[in-house]
Amino acid sequence: MNITIEGNSVAVEAGATCADALALGLSGKRFKASVAARAGDALLDLSAPVPDGCTALGAVLLDSDEGLDILRHSAAHVMATAVQRLFPKARVTIGPAIDNGFYYDFDPPRPFTQDDFAAIETEMRHIAKAAEPFVRREVSKEEAIRFFEEKGESYKVEIIREIEADTVSLYDLAEFTDLCRGPHLPNSGFVKAAKLLSVAGAYWRGDEKNKMLSRIYGTAFADEAALTKYLHHIEEAKRRDHRKLGRELDLFDFHEEVAPGMVFWHPKGMLVRTILEDFLRKEHLKRGYELVQGPQLLRRELWEKSGHYANYRENMYFTEIEGDAYGVKPMNCLAHMLIYGSALRSYRELPVRYAELGVVHRHEKSGVLHGLLRVRQFTQDDAHIICTPDQLEDEIISVIRLVRDLFSLFGFSYKLGVATRPDKSIGSDEAWELATDALIKALEKLNLPFVINEKDGAFYGPKIDCRVTDSLDREWQCSTIQCDFTLPERFDLVYVGQDGERHRPVMVHRAILGSLERFIGILIEHCAGAFPTWLAPLQARVVTVTENHDRYAQKVSDTLRSKGLRVDADLRNEKLGYKVRAAQMEKIPYVLVVGEKELESGGVNVRLRGGDTIGFKTLAEVESLIRADCEEPFKQEGMNYRFS
RNA sequence: GCCGCCUUGGCUCAGUUGGUAGAGCGGCUGAUUCGUAAUCAGCAGAUCGUCAGUUCAAAUCUGACAGGCGGCUCCA
Numbered sequence: 001m002n003i004t005i006e007g008n009s010v011a012v013e014a015g016a017t018c019a020d021a022l023a024l025g026l027s028g029k030r031f032k033a034s035v036a037a038r039a040g041d042a043l044l045d046l047s048a049p050v051p052d053g054c055t056a057l058g059a060v061l062l063d064s065d066e067g068l069d070i071l072r073h074s075a076a077h078v079m080a081t082a083v084q085r086l087f088p089k090a091r092v093t094i095g096p097a098i099d100n101g102f103y104y105d106f107d108p109p110r111p112f113t114q115d116d117f118a119a120i121e122t123e124m125r126h127i128a129k130a131a132e133p134f135v136r137r138e139v140s141k142e143e144a145i146r147f148f149e150e151k152g153e154s155y156k157v158e159i160i161r162e163i164e165a166d167t168v169s170l171y172d173l174a175e176f177t178d179l180c181r182g183p184h185l186p187n188s189g190f191v192k193a194a195k196l197l198s199v200a201g202a203y204w205r206g207d208e209k210n211k212m213l214s215r216i217y218g219t220a221f222a223d224e225a226a227l228t229k230y231l232h233h234i235e236e237a238k239r240r241d242h243r244k245l246g247r248e249l250d251l252f253d254f255h256e257e258v259a260p261g262m263v264f265w266h267p268k269g270m271l272v273r274t275i276l277e278d279f280l281r282k283e284h285l286k287r288g289y290e291l292v293q294g295p296q297l298l299r300r301e302l303w304e305k306s307g308h309y310a311n312y313r314e315n316m317y318f319t320e321i322e323g324d325a326y327g328v329k330p331m332n333c334l335a336h337m338l339i340y341g342s343a344l345r346s347y348r349e350l351p352v353r354y355a356e357l358g359v360v361h362r363h364e365k366s367g368v369l370h371g372l373l374r375v376r377q378f379t380q381d382d383a384h385i386i387c388t389p390d391q392l393e394d395e396i397i398s399v400i401r402l403v404r405d406l407f408s409l410f411g412f413s414y415k416l417g418v419a420t421r422p423d424k425s426i427g428s429d430e431a432w433e434l435a436t437d438a439l440i441k442a443l444e445k446l447n448l449p450f451v452i453n454e455k456d457g458a459f460y461g462p463k464i465d466c467r468v469t470d471s472l473d474r475e476w477q478c479s480t481i482q483c484d485f486t487l488p489e490r491f492d493l494v495y496v497g498q499d500g501e502r503h504r505p506v507m508v509h510r511a512i513l514g515s516l517e518r519f520i521g522i523l524i525e526h527c528a529g530a531f532p533t534w535l536a537p538l539q540a541r542v543v544t545v546t547e548n549h550d551r552y553a554q555k556v557s558d559t560l561r562s563k564g565l566r567v568d569a570d571l572r573n574e575k576l577g578y579k580v581r582a583a584q585m586e587k588i589p590y591v592l593v594v595g596e597k598e599l600e601s602g603g604v605n606v607r608l609r610g611g612d613t614i615g616f617k618t619l620a621e622v623e624s625l626i627r628a629d630c631e632e633p634f635k636q637e638g639m640n641y642r643f644s
Numbered sequence: 645g646c647c648g649c650c651u652u653g654g655c656u657c658a659g660u661u662g663g664u665a666g667a668g669c670g671g672c673u674g675a676u677u678c679g680u681a682a683u684c685a686g687c688a689g690a691u692c693g694u695c696a697g698u699u700c701a702a703a704u705c706u707g708a709c710a711g712g713c714g715g716c717u718c719c720a
Contacts, residue, residue, distance in 0.1 A: 103715095111647060200715030201647025208717045212647050215715070243713095247655075256711045257693080315719090331720095360720090365645050366711085368718065380720070465720095477720055514720045546677045573677080581681035595679055607680055 082123035101219030131189030261376030294335020332358035351387035372521030419456035545595030
C-alpha cells in the first residue's frame, strides 16, 4: 500500500511497522531523531504496525513537545523499574508525564526521601544504558487482572476493573510490566538526561480520604544540555521568589508564631499597596462603581441565613462578646446586599455596582499557606453588581474589559476559563443557561481565548476565572467573575420594574486582581522586585560623591519630594560605587549622582536601574522624566492616568 | 489537615564520631573624602524554634508541639 510520509509518497509492505514506513519516507537524520509516529491525531509506537487504512504518517521528534511528553512518560516507567529493583515491596500506581517533567506514585513500605534519589538515579542510568526496549502487548482485561493480582499490585487491578474496553495494553520494560496506554520510546536508551527532583505525599486518586502514597517527581530532557538549562532556569526563578525579595527589599514579613498566614506590611510594601489601592479606587469610580464598606464582624445568624455557616464554618473565625456570637467575614457580599436592601430600588437605579477593598479572613489549612500567595487574611478588590437579567451580558463585558486592561497594564499573561454547572448545584436550568451564555458571549465579543472547565462552577452559579503563573510556573487564580442566583433569593433582593412589579435581580460577584496580597506577590515575581516606576516605593535616590555635597543632595531630594516624587538621599560616608550598588540592589529606578560638577551647575547625573548612565539633567528634566516613565504603561492602556 | 524535609545572631550559612558556638553581609564607632555594583579597622549582637527525655555532659541523640519549605487535598 502507499502512504504519505510528511509529503513523500512511499510504498509500504503489508505488516510493516511505523518505523519501517518512516524509514522509507524520512531523511536518515530525521528518522534517527524520531521517537514515535503520528497518524492523524493518534500517536503510535514506532514498533506498532501501520494501522489499517492509514494514508499518512508523520514523525514525532524527541525534542518536540509531544516527543518530550513521551520521553518523560517513558522516564516515569524507567524510574518505576528502578524503584521495583531497589524496593521490591513498593507497589506501583500511576506515573504520568506533566508539564516540565513526570512523577510516579508508589505505595512503599516506608515513604521515600531525597536520600533515596542517588540509588534510584544510578539504577535508572543502568536501565538507560542497557537500552531496554519498550514492548507493547494487548491482553484481555481478565488476563491483566490475573497478572497484577499475582504480583500483588492491587492498585493496578483497581484501575483495570474500571476500564470499559475488553482489552488493555501493557508495556514491558526489562522485567517490569506496567498497565499503560502508551506510546513509549523505542527503548530506554533515550532516557539519558533525567533527574529526580522531589518527593511528596499524594492521595491515591487525589482523594484525601484515601491512603497517602509516596510520589517522586522528576524531569527528563532530550540531552544533558537541555536538562542543565532547565535546572538553571529553576535556580534563576528561585531568585525571584517573592518571599525572598519581600525580605531583601524590606516590603513585608510574617511573624509565624503569632499570626501564621497574616502579613505584616513594612513601610515600603505598604507604600506599594497604598499606591495600588488608590489607583484601583480611582479606576473603579471611573468605570461606574460606587465605593462602600461593611463591618468586619457580623452576627452569626446572618452567616446562617446566607448558608456560609453550614458550608463554610470550618474556614471562618468566630468570636463572642456579651453572649452574642459574631463571625469574622470571609467575604464581602453580605454587607453589600444589606446596603442594597436598605431601600426599595427602582429598575432605573440598576445596575448597582458596589466596590470595596474588603479585608477578609479565611482559616486556610496550615499546609496550604504560601507567602503572600496563600494567606489567611487578605484584601479583595471585590465588587458586587446587581442588575436585571437583560443587563447581565453588558455588565460582564465591562468586567472582562477591566480584567484585560489591568492585567495588560502590568504585563501579565493570563488564562481565562469558564466554569460550568457542577453536579451538586442549585438553581433552575434556565438561570444557569442564561448566565453561562452571558459569560461565554462576553468573552467571544471581546475576542479573548478561553477554555471551558466543565462542572467547575460554584454551586450557586457559573464563573469566569483568570489564572496567572508565579516564577516557578505554578498557577494562581486572580480574577473571578461569578454569577449568583442564590443570594438575591435568600436575601430577598428586589427591584421595582417598569411594570410596577417587584422583580428578582441577578448578582455578579467579581474580583479583578483577586487578593491584593496575592497580586502583589505575583507582581514582585513578575518584575523581580523592580516595580514599575509608578509603583516603586522609592522612585529616585540622590547619591553623593563626598560629604561636601550633602547639603546640596538634601536640597535636590527635598525639591523633588515637594513635587510629589518619592525620593531619598544616601548621605552615608561610603564610596560612590558602594551607594550606587546599594541603590541598584534596592531596585530603585533612578539614581541621581551629585558631586562637584552637579553642585556647580545645579543639576544631577542620572543613572537608570538597568545600569545605563544618561548623564546630566536639570531637576525639571528629572521630574518630567520620572513622570513620563510613570505614565508610560497607562498610555498603552488608553487609561491616561496622570501623576501630578 | 495529610506525606517528606527543615528550624543556629537582623540576613545567608559553618559547626567533624555528643565535650556548653563561628564566618560573611547588615548594624554601631572611628579612620578615610573617594565619580556610577562592595575602602579599611574596631565593637556589639545567639539561653542553637519550644517543651520534655536519654546522658557525667545535648546545637548535635529520642519524643511531643509550634512554625517554615516542597507537594497532595482545598482555595482568591
